[in-house]
Amino acid sequence: MGHRFAGGERTIEHWENFLLAEVCGGEQLPDGLAHPVHLFHVPIDGAGVTIGELFDLAEAEGPDRVGLESYDWEWFEPLQENIAYRCEGQVLSAARRDDGERAWDELVFSIDLADGDRPVARVTNTWQIWRTR
């Protein structure tokens, strides 16, 4: 808990915006607007970690031992291609859960995106790291 990511900048390029809209089955957006679902990987990448490194940080027993609980994504302005967004974030909490049948760790992390001094977006993601009992 409290682990801060290294932080850094991340630019959404046209090619990945095109592909992301395609994989989500959506239409290409006009005027360089980036598909909202970039708020999954762009903050993580921009903060200086990979998904695999997050799995390692959570001490996951394997890459298939991680599941989703929830996302809370906020856009203060639309995401755009070709802007170097500053990404800063940290782990907010990590707590052991046990419902009697299975055990897991609940990992919550949050990352802010900014364009210069202007806040652009904030993500708070909650992942489940399943544990062998």
Next chain:
Amino acid sequence: MIAVGDELPEWVMPQVRTEPMQTMAALLRDPNPVHWDRASTHSRGLDGRLINQGPINVGYLANMLMAWQGPECIQRLRTQFPDRVLDGDEVRARGVVTDVDGDSAVCDVWLERPDGSRPVVGQATIRITRS
């Protein structure tokens, strides 16, 4: 005029396919094999069906919202994932307006299978750009 209780125009993914999951895994550098290797889901009792990434499921909800109120409308989207969406599934993104405040509206949103089950549920705040 948008009002509480209005249903959002639904957005349909008639069949979730594996190729977009595999492209997404490459884009995300996602090492979880449940999105790209059928062998990994046999052991989970899923008959080798791949599990759609959570962000793609959120993408379906975003597509519905943008088709309704334009590409710059989404202000906040909170989602939970009570069940998995698998390749071969048909899912419909649906929603209903629960609050309106000036040029902003709050909606319950969800993905729905033909049997009525909801593998993804959430709440969206959008800026009203079209009445």
